[in-house]
Every structure is written in structure tokens, then in C-alpha cells.
Amino acid sequence: MTRRRPLIFSAFNEFVLSHHDHGSWRRADSRQTELNTADAWVDLARLLERGRFDFLFFADVLAPYDIYRGSRDAAIATGMQTPVNDPAVLIPILAHATTDLSFVLTENILQEPPYTFARKMSTLDHLSGGRIAWNIVTSFLPGAGRNLGHDGLPSHEERYGRAEDYVTAVFKLWEASWEDDAVVADRVRGVYADPSKVHTIDHVGPYYTVPGPHLTEPSPQRTPFLFNAAASGTGIGFAGANAEVLFTSGGREQAPASVRQLRAAAVAQGRAASDVKILGGLGVVVGSTEEEARRLDAELRETQTLESILVKFSGFWQEDLDRYPAHATVAEILASTDPGPLLRQVLGSAPDPDADFATFARWAANRHAVGTPEQIADEIDAWQDAGVDGLNLQYLVSPGSFADFVDHVRPVLVDRGTMRADYGSGTARERVTDGGPFLPESHPARRHRAALARRREEDAR
Amino acid sequence: MTRRRPLIFSAFNEFVLSHHDHGSWRRADSRQTELNTADAWVDLARLLERGRFDFLFFADVLAPYDIYRGSRDAAIATGMQTPVNDPAVLIPILAHATTDLSFVLTENILQEPPYTFARKMSTLDHLSGGRIAWNIVTSFLPGAGRNLGHDGLPSHEERYGRAEDYVTAVFKLWEASWEDDAVVADRVRGVYADPSKVHTIDHVGPYYTVPGPHLTEPSPQRTPFLFNAAASGTGIGFAGANAEVLFTSGGREQAPASVRQLRAAAVAQGRAASDVKILGGLGVVVGSTEEEARRLDAELRETQTLESILVKFSGFWQEDLDRYPAHATVAEILASTDPGPLLRQVLGSAPDPDADFATFARWAANRHAVGTPEQIADEIDAWQDAGVDGLNLQYLVSPGSFADFVDHVRPVLVDRGTMRADYGSGTARERVTDGGPFLPESHPARRHRAALARRREEDAR
Numbered sequence: 001m002t003r004r005r006p007l008i009f010s011a012f013n014e015f016v017l018s019h020h021d022h023g024s025w026r027r028a029d030s031r032q033t034e035l036n037t038a039d040a041w042v043d044l045a046r047l048l049e050r051g052r053f054d055f056l057f058f059a060d061v062l063a064p065y066d067i068y069r070g071s072r073d074a075a076i077a078t079g080m081q082t083p084v085n086d087p088a089v090l091i092p093i094l095a096h097a098t099t100d101l102s103f104v105l106t107e108n109i110l111q112e113p114p115y116t117f118a119r120k121m122s123t124l125d126h127l128s129g130g131r132i133a134w135n136i137v138t139s140f141l142p143g144a145g146r147n148l149g150h151d152g153l154p155s156h157e158e159r160y161g162r163a164e165d166y167v168t169a170v171f172k173l174w175e176a177s178w179e180d181d182a183v184v185a186d187r188v189r190g191v192y193a194d195p196s197k198v199h200t201i202d203h204v205g206p207y208y209t210v211p212g213p214h215l216t217e218p219s220p221q222r223t224p225f226l227f228n229a230a231a232s233g234t235g236i237g238f239a240g241a242n243a244e245v246l247f248t249s250g251g252r253e254q255a256p257a258s259v260r261q262l263r264a265a266a267v268a269q270g271r272a273a274s275d276v277k278i279l280g281g282l283g284v285v286v287g288s289t290e291e292e293a294r295r296l297d298a299e300l301r302e303t304q305t306l307e308s309i310l311v312k313f314s315g316f317w318q319e320d321l322d323r324y325p326a327h328a329t330v331a332e333i334l335a336s337t338d339p340g341p342l343l344r345q346v347l348g349s350a351p352d353p354d355a356d357f358a359t360f361a362r363w364a365a366n367r368h369a370v371g372t373p374e375q376i377a378d379e380i381d382a383w384q385d386a387g388v389d390g391l392n393l394q395y396l397v398s399p400g401s402f403a404d405f406v407d408h409v410r411p412v413l414v415d416r417g418t419m420r421a422d423y424g425s426g427t428a429r430e431r432v433t434d435g436g437p438f439l440p441e442s443h444p445a446r447r448h449r450a451a452l453a454r455r456r457e458e459d460a461r
Numbered sequence: 462m463t464r465r466r467p468l469i470f471s472a473f474n475e476f477v478l479s480h481h482d483h484g485s486w487r488r489a490d491s492r493q494t495e496l497n498t499a500d501a502w503v504d505l506a507r508l509l510e511r512g513r514f515d516f517l518f519f520a521d522v523l524a525p526y527d528i529y530r531g532s533r534d535a536a537i538a539t540g541m542q543t544p545v546n547d548p549a550v551l552i553p554i555l556a557h558a559t560t561d562l563s564f565v566l567t568e569n570i571l572q573e574p575p576y577t578f579a580r581k582m583s584t585l586d587h588l589s590g591g592r593i594a595w596n597i598v599t600s601f602l603p604g605a606g607r608n609l610g611h612d613g614l615p616s617h618e619e620r621y622g623r624a625e626d627y628v629t630a631v632f633k634l635w636e637a638s639w640e641d642d643a644v645v646a647d648r649v650r651g652v653y654a655d656p657s658k659v660h661t662i663d664h665v666g667p668y669y670t671v672p673g674p675h676l677t678e679p680s681p682q683r684t685p686f687l688f689n690a691a692a693s694g695t696g697i698g699f700a701g702a703n704a705e706v707l708f709t710s711g712g713r714e715q716a717p718a719s720v721r722q723l724r725a726a727a728v729a730q731g732r733a734a735s736d737v738k739i740l741g742g743l744g745v746v747v748g749s750t751e752e753e754a755r756r757l758d759a760e761l762r763e764t765q766t767l768e769s770i771l772v773k774f775s776g777f778w779q780e781d782l783d784r785y786p787a788h789a790t791v792a793e794i795l796a797s798t799d800p801g802p803l804l805r806q807v808l809g810s811a812p813d814p815d816a817d818f819a820t821f822a823r824w825a826a827n828r829h830a831v832g833t834p835e836q837i838a839d840e841i842d843a844w845q846d847a848g849v850d851g852l853n854l855q856y857l858v859s860p861g862s863f864a865d866f867v868d869h870v871r872p873v874l875v876d877r878g879t880m881r882a883d884y885g886s887g888t889a890r891e892r893v894t895d896g897g898p899f900l901p902e903s904h905p906a907r908r909h910r911a912a913l914a915r916r917r918e919e920d921a922r
Contacts, residue, residue, distance in 0.1 A: 015584075017653055018653075023651050025648075025653070026648040026649075026651055033646050036587040036588075036678070036680075037587065037588065037590075038553075038557055038588050042557075062576070062577065062676065063676075064674070071656075072656070072659075072674070073656035074656075076653070076654045076655075076656040076659050077652050077653065077654065077655070077656050078651065078652070078653060079653030079654065082654075082676075083654075083675075083676055083677050083678045084580075084676050084677075085580065085583070085584040085587065085676070085677055086577070086580045086581045086583075086584040086585075086677075088549070088550060088581070089549060089550060089552075089553045089581060089584050089585050089588065090553065090584070090588065091550075092499075092550045092551065092553045092554045093553045093554055093557045093588065096499055096503075096554045096557070096558075097557075111573075111574070111577055112572075112573040112574070112577060113572070113573070113608075113609045113610055115523070115608040115609055115610075116523065116547070116572055116573060116609070119545075119546065119547045120547045120549070120550060122546070122547075123476075123546040123547040123550050123551070124547075124550050126497040126498065126546065127497075127498065127499050127550065127551065127554065129498075143672070146670070146672050147574075147576040147671055147672060147673065148574045148576055148577070149574055149576075149669060149670055149671070185494050187486075187487040188487075190484050190487055190539065190764070190766045190769075191538050191539070192478055192479075192486070192537070192538065192539060192540030193537045193538065193540065193543075193544075194537075194538070195532075195533070195534035195535075195537040195538050198533075198537050208610060209607070209610055210608055210610070211604070211607050211608060212608065213525070213533070214544075215523065215524075215525075215543075215544055215545050215546070216544050216545075216546055216547075217497070217544045219497070303651070305651045308651075
């Protein structure tokens with residue numbers, strides 16, 4: 001068997017009780033109820049580092065899901081991504097407790113001014129030695145928009161206008177404010193930095209005006225490694241232009257088409273297809289035999305509440321799933337005019353058209369791989385063959401899902417070459433791309449740095 | 462000698478190279494150039510904890526000082542509070558590396574939306590086990606206002622209107638959204654929280670609209686312990702109403718009047734004079750003999766650059782000090798119409814009217830206590846006799862100033878009773894007040910909690 005090339009592995013998480021599980025916090029072996037203190041998170045980060053994961057990814061939402069039954073009550077009752085703490089102040093603890101694992105912070109461009117956000121990311125990049133990534137989010141729940149003072153969710157046009165303006169401002173702060181050799185720290189002359197090498201950015205955009213200069217000296221990566229979750233029509237142009245890591249939409253069957261679409265989006269923006277790393281999403285339940293895996297899977301399903309599943313999918317599919325009677329079949333619902341496009345798509349891929357809606361919902365919430373380490377490795381190989389560069393691994397129970405993966409699946413993957421035997425060195429960007437610590441020349445944000453260099457050359461003449 | 466009552470001790474700092482020192486980062490024993498990595502800060506926090514300091518206080522500014530010579534250049538060259546990293550992502554590391562030290566985070570009310578700020582503070586309160594305080598800042602450098610998208614510094618009226626509205630919104634999120642017993646974490650029923658005990662706040666103010674509910678479940682203190690640095694006419698009403706810790710203005714001579722004014726401001730808002738803790742500000746240079754202390758002081762002065770001093774004071778006194786020739790005397794400048802009110806006040810308290818301006822500026826930058834541990838303890842006793850409840854200790858060099866204090870001054874203070882022999886337990890608030898973990902009943906924010914309790918009672922009838 002020829003050895004495979006290593007994939008990127010990210011642990012998909014959120015600073016919550018329940019991220020994509022639906023009640024496994026009730027298990028005695030779960031530490032999910034320890035969400036508000038650092039210890040369980042530190043132990044998780046160290047476990048992932050022992051397993052040579054590249055990233056611990058923190059998703060985020062800024063309002064409880066409230067489409068199901070038109071109320072937030074079920075989200076609160078089931079703890080489905082509610083409460084949700086601030087990942088930006090947990091990540092520093094985890095970065096300090098590890099040496100090689102990198103961290104992905106999700107932050108919405110409507111969440112805070114670009115000036116202070118840029119400082120926060122630069123500080124995190126400094127403190128983590130370059131092990132920080134930003135998952136750029138441009139859209140969110142209408143409730144979050146209201147809580148941030150917007151009149152609900154801004155229009156699609158305004159959101160992307162804001163997003164372009166926002167990233168331009170922060171890219172300028174990161175790339176074109178402090179020159180590489182601005183800091184001299186000359187103890188003899190008492191000069192810390194050369195003011196002629198620290199520049200205002202004088203950004204004036206349609207939404208944001210930021211004179212600068214940046215408050216922080218250049219950090220290991222300058223611009224943090226950039227993720228973006230936009231995987232479909234909406235926002236894919238933005239993602240193709242700006243993101244270094246993208247996510248497929250749908251399951252493994254949809255991955256080849258999704259990968260093609262994402263790489264094409266990068267190419268359309270003047271970048272190489274290989275400039276973007278593409279991750280699929282997968283949950284796994286592992287047993288030493290297939291039977292043991294199925295038993296664990298059944299156990300996990302027993303902890304799930306249907307309410308938690310319907311809360312999440314009502315949010316994801318943007319309609320109140322309470323309208324569908326539990327006994328209505330997939331075929332019946334598909335035949336009606338009721339389902340919106342997102343639900344219709346998932347219904348269409350359901351394996352059993354005669355399944356009732358409750359069974360369908362449970363199926364949709366449990367599309368993970370169940371099997372022996374070898375079977376899981378086969379599934380991961382199949383993802384790789386579908387064209388992805390890596391996987392974002394969901395947990396079914398935490399830390400158990402990750403522990404099982406590290407202890408049992410990882411050795412098989414290392415053996416096959418699909419997982420790195422050891423970490424590389426350097427920043428997050430260097431560890432998972434062929435480039436250096438900074439954004440590659442092909443990234444549009446580099447134009448700000450190039451413009452600065454040109455101005456400097458002209459000044460020197 | 463009767464034993465004195467213990468004072469509160471806070472270490473005054475900022476996530477910068479130079480806070481109130483003026484070049485001591487040049488010394489071989491300084492670790493100030495390690496500002497961008499965590500290790501020196503962790504060591505400092507542990508040193509302060511060994512010395513039973515109550516707080517490590519992080520000041521903050523959101524723009525380089527740019528009044529001196531109408532330019533930011535000197536601030537950048539001397540590293541005077543430039544660069545300045547984000548303290549909110551350093552504090553979690555320090556809290557995790559300690560068990561008893563509390564941390565004061567300075568954040569301006571114009572800096573981010575109240576909704577996400579409230580979540581950040583609640584998360585920090587959770588992660589630190591209740592060892593977090595918020596230094597509420599309502600005003601800042603005009604350059605910071607511009608960087609945050611405001612048209613310079615908003616008017617005084619707008620700033621305080623915003624401040625009142627902002628704190629009302631965050632108080633409601635902290636005090637009146639999640640009831641104490643909302644989280645049940647019932648593994649059997651699969652219920653994490655009782656939705657009937659999690660409330661929207663429906664805040665509609667002149668500047669901020671925040672429906673809620675709060676994203677985070679109740680943290681150890683709910684509302685973090687509250688600091689405010691407003692010490693004079695401007696904003697003293699706001700401070701008297703809201704702050705639990707305040708700062709005197711001026712030196713020890715001005716302290717009794719300042720303390721009276723601050724306590725009166727609290728009383729005017731319906732609180733007890735003892736509801737506010739008042740801290741003075743002091744720097745110390747310690748030697749085993751007075752001669753040794755003077756020698757260290759002279760050494761420290763040698764590292765200072767006049768430029769760094771003028772940069773800072775031009776910012777503090779709000780005028781470009783470059784206009785005063787180095788050889789002009791204090792008396793000459795006072796006799797002219799040039800100085801603004803802030804500079805005029807300091808000139809008036811200068812010990813030598815015939816001193817030239819450079820000498821005056823160096824004096825103003827070095828009004829710290831120099832002497833043996835006993836002499837420093839005498840000075841601290843005198844501060845206590847002036848009516849303060851504690852001191853915010855500036856460093857002249859870091860970590861040296863704090864190490865000298867812990868190793869040499871602290872034993873004398875403990876002996877006299879002026880410093881606690883050991884930590885109390887509980888949250889930041891419990892450690893330094895007579896009350897419990899939450900805001901006292903006399904604090905205006907408690908009305909939101911009381912209103913919620915009333916509504917609940919009415920509902921129950």
C-alpha cells in the first residue's frame with residue numbers, strides 16, 4: 001500500500017455544554033458540565049496535542065437558537081449551545097498549556113470594532129507563538145444582530161459590504177502598519193521602535209474609518225491564519241478571496257462537488273487552487289470490534305433528546321421543525337409544499353423515505369462513522385479520496401470521542417500516512433501549508449504590504 | 462504600637478513596555494522587553510501572589526500619545542505605552558497560573574458592544590473563580606475615539622450618557638437575566654437550565670438596545686468587582702454611583718481632601734461612605750540603607766529619557782510640553798499665561814520655583830518614596846492616616862520594584878498590621894470588602910435584581 005499524504009485534523013468545538021451532541025453531557029464519562037472552568041478544557045487541549053491534532057476549533061453563536069417553537073426555551077432547557085461563553089479568553093489558557101496545538105477563534109465582523117479586534121488577534125498571536133487562526137464569520141442569527149444593536153440581521157448586501165470593509169481595515173493594521181524592522185529595542189540609545197517605520201493606515205471605508213497605527217508590534221504571523229465557513233453560494237466569493245481554510249458543505253458524498261466549487265472560488269479570485277485547504281466534517285464512534293462500536297453508538301443515542309436535535313436543526317435549516325408531526329413520513333413531507341430548501345435537501349438524501357420525522361431527525365443528527373479503528377480509517381481515506389485536505393472532527397461525547405480517536409484511530413492513520421507522526425514547527429500557517437509564517441503573496445491582503453513597500457521605496461528615492 | 466488595619470494592595474501595570482517608568486526597560490535586570498510573551502507576566506503574577514497583593518491592575522490606552530510635538534513619534538521611539546497589547550487575553554493566563562491574586566481589566570465603554578463585553582467579563586469571572594474586576598473608563602484619548610469610528614472624542618454629555626446607558630445594560634445582563642437557581646444540570650431528565658428562570662432584559666436606552674438574555678450563566682460575582690478612576694469633578698457622580706474602588710487624585714498631601722470628595726460622591730448617590738474603597742498611588746525605591754536606596758534611585762533616573770517623560774505628561778496634562786524651553790524656570794512659566802490648568806496645578810506644587818523645566822519634569826516623574834523598608838512603611842502608614850483604604854503601586858522597574866517591595870517592605874508592613882499576613886478566601890469582592898460575592902444591596906445595579914425578584918413574586922401570585 002502506498003503511503004498517503006497527511007491530512008489536517010481539527011477538533012470541532014464551542015465554549016458550551018453541547019455543541020453537536022444532543023445530551024451526552026448526561027453520561028458519567030462526560031466532562032461537558034465542567035464548561036465554565038478551565039481544567040477540562042486544558043485536559044482536552046493536552047489530549048489533542050498528544051494526538052497531534054493541528055487545531056482546536058471554537059465555533060461561536062451570539063444568541064440562543066429560537067426558531068423551534070418560536071422560543072429560546074428549548075435551547076436553554078437542553079443546553080444546546082446555550083449558555084455560550086467567550087472563547088477569546090479561554091484560548092490563551094489553552095495556548096499557554098500547550099506548545100504545538102493551534103486554536104481557531106470564531107468572531108463575527110459585527111461583533112467589535114476592527115481596531116480593537118485586530119489588537120486582540122495580534123496579542124493572541126504573540127502569546128501563542130503564532131498558533132492562532134481567525135474563523136471569519138459574516139452572518140449570524142437575527143437575535144445576535146439585535147443584541148449587538150443592529151436592527152436584526154443586516155441585508156446580505158450590507159453584510160458583505162461590511163465584511164469586505166472590515167477585513168480590509170484589519171489586514172492593513174496587521175500587514176501595513178509596523179514594518180518588519182520597526183522594533184529595535186536599543187537599550188543604549190533608549191529607543192524601542194523607529195517611528196519612521198510605524199505607519200498610520202488611514203483607512204476610510206464605507207462602514208469603518210480607522211486611522212491607526214496598529215497598537216501592537218508585528219506578531220509571528222502578522223495576519224492570523226484565516227478560516228471561513230462559507231461553503232455555498234452565499235459568501236463564497238468572499239471566502240474564495242480571503243480564506244486559507246474552507247469547509248465542505250454536506251457529507252462525504254457531496255464533498256467532491258463542494259471541493260471543486262471552493263477551489264474554483266479561490267481561482268476566480270486570482271489564487272491557486274492549492275492556496276486553500278479544504279476540510280470536511282465528521283463525527284466518529286469507535287470500538288475495538290464493530291459490535292462494540294455499535295453498542296457505544298446505541299448508548300450515545302439513548303442520551304439524546306429529540307428536542308435538542310430539533311432546536312439545532314430548526315436553527316440550521318431556518319424553519320420551525322415543530323410543524324412536522326413526529327409520525328409524518330419523509331416521503332409525505334417531501335410531497336408537501338411545506339419544507340424550505342435546506343430541509344428539503346436533507347430530506348432528499350435520507351436513506352428511508354418511509355421513516356417518520358422523528359426517526360429522520362435522529363438520523364440527520366447521527367450521520368457519523370461507527371466502527372473499528374480500521375473502518376474509521378477507511379472512511380477517512382474515502383474523505384481524502386473525495387479531495388479534502390483535512391477533517392474537522394465533531395465529538396459525540398467529550399472528551400471520550402477525542403480520546404477514542406487519539407488512542408485507537410490515530411495509530412492506524414499514522415501507519416497509513418494519513419496523520420502526521422509528529423508536529424512540524426513554527427506558526428499555525430507554517431505547520432499546515434507549504435509557505436512561511438506570513439500570508440502568501442497570492443493572498444489579496446498582501447497588496448497592503450506591497451503598497452507600503454512601494455511607498456517606502458519612493459520615499460527613499 | 463497598636464496594630465494597624467490591613468490596606469488593599471494593587472500592582473499598577475499595563476500590557477506595555479513602559480507604563481509609568483521612563484526607560485528602565487534598558488536595565489539588565491528588567492524583563493519589560495519580554496512584553497509580548499507570557500512568561501515574564503506569569504512570573505510577575507506569581508511574585509505578587511507570593512507577596513499577597515490583592516490586585517494586578519491593567520490600565521489601557523487605545524491610541525499612542527500624540528500631543529507632544531503634535532506627533533506619536535516620541536511615544537513610539539520611547540515605547541511609552543506604545544505598543545499596547547490587549548490585557549483581556551493575558552489575564553486568563555495569569556489567573557490560571559495563580560489561585561488568590563485578582564485582576565483588574567480596564568475597558569472603555571466605547572470599546573465594544575455591551576452584550577459581548579458582558580459575556581467576556583462573565584467568562585473571565587468564571588475562569589478566574591471570581592477574581593476579576595472591571596475598571597470602568599468613560600473617556601479617552603481623542604485618537605482612540607477616531608480609531609473606534611467616533612468622530613474624535615464624543616462630548617462630555619454624550620460620554621456620560623453613553624456610560625450610564627452602557628453600565629445599565631451590562632448590569633441587567635449580569636444581575637437580572639439568569640436567576641440563581643436557573644441551572645439545574647439534571648442528568649436524569651436531560652435538562653440543563655430552567656427556561657422560566659432565564660429572562661430577557663429588554664434594555665432600550667438612548668444609545669444601546671439589548672434584548673438579551675445574557676449568554677453566560679451566573680458567574681461567581683455576577684457583576685465583576687468595579688473600579689473607576691474618575692477622581693475629580695468630571696465623572697465623579699458616575700464614579701460615586703457605580704464604583705466600588707476609586708482612586709485619589711494628586712499625591713499624599715492632596716489625599717485627605719480627595720478621599721473626602723470621593724466618599725461624599727458615594728453618599729450623594731445614596732450609598733455609605735464605607736461602600737467605596739479608596740486607593741492612593743505610590744511608587745517606591747527600596748534599599749537596605751537610605752544610601753543604597755538613593756543610589757538605586759539615581760541609577761533608575763539615569764535610564765530615564767526626558768522625551769519619554771514629556772510624552773506622557775503632554776498626554777496627561779493635555780498640552781504640548783515642547784513649548785516650554787528646558788531652561789525656563791517653574792516661576793517664569795507660572796507667571797506666564799501659557800500653562801493650562803492641569804500643568805499649572807503641578808507647577809504650583811513643585812518644591813523649587815527656580816528649577817528649570819527639565820528638572821521640574823523629572824521631579825514630576827519621580828515623586829516616589831525612596832528609603833529603607835521602614836521608611837517606606839512609614840510613608841505607607843502616612844497614606845493610611847490620610848484616609849485611603851489601599852495603594853496602587855507603580856513600578857520604577859519591573860519586576861524589580863515589585864520584588865523589592867515583596868521581599869523587603871512587605872515583612873515590615875505585615876509586622877505593623879498594614880498588610881495582610883495571608884489571603885482571605887472567595888471572590889475579589891469578598892477578599893477586600895466586608896460583603897459577600899455579589900454587589901451589596903446599596904449598589905444601584907441591585908435594583909435590576911430586585912425588580913426581577915418583584916416580577917417573579919407577582920407571577921407566582
